[in-house]
Amino acid sequence: MSDAELEQRTFTVARADLVRYAAASGDQNPIHQDESVATSVGLPGVIAHGMYTMALAARAVADWFPGSEVVSLGCKFTNPVVVPAEGGVEIEVGGEVKGTAEGLTTVALTVTCEGQKVLGMPKAVLRGAGA
Template sequence: MTTTLRAGDVLDARSFTVTRADLVAYAHASGDHNPIHQDEDVARSVGLPGVIAHGMYTLALVGRAVAEWTDGAEVVDLGAKFTSPVVVPAEGGAEVVVAGTVKSVADGLATLALEVTCEGQKVLGMPRAVVRA
């Protein structure tokens, strides 16, 4: 890794546009063909506000941000609670923003405190990443 992380460093926020085409591609790659991720009527019939992104796809965007911030450092731990869905409109997309701060660096590991939002609302609870520093 060529990036040096120091406790307290604020990492530049990354923004990702999630489209319905992304959800179709992710469903094919992951094997998760739950219709709430592609069919508006099905999503609404189960009480959702519309088609939602796969939670693991949203978490994968966090991994992508971490990789960009750390020049591809080894990710030792990555996780979060899925607290609010990312609703993806039929036209255009939903913007997922990943922000972070280096919480600590010790014993060769950097712990990142993260915030993941869509339209200003947190969509992941307690997102965290630990990378080999």
């Protein structure tokens, strides 16, 4: 399987998700929960944890390839995901299988929020993803 586009996944992120992620991860940096702290350091508002955004990309990969082993998952954090006080913001994850070699499948990901890429060069490598 190569150059196969995968069905886009959409995840809604709300402030309550950031509170739960902070508790689970131990990352209690106030830029992820306190508007005044976030804006005081030059951010446009409360932002999602970069690792939480990456975890949503991993969740999409798991949805596309159930039972496969993720050998590697990587990206650069390029733009913040600003999460409003009320409601939430949508993260969209797209993927394209770039090829399979030596039992490993490479998937290029596109992760956006409000039309802007938020992860740079996100890529997953899987074992057991099938051909």
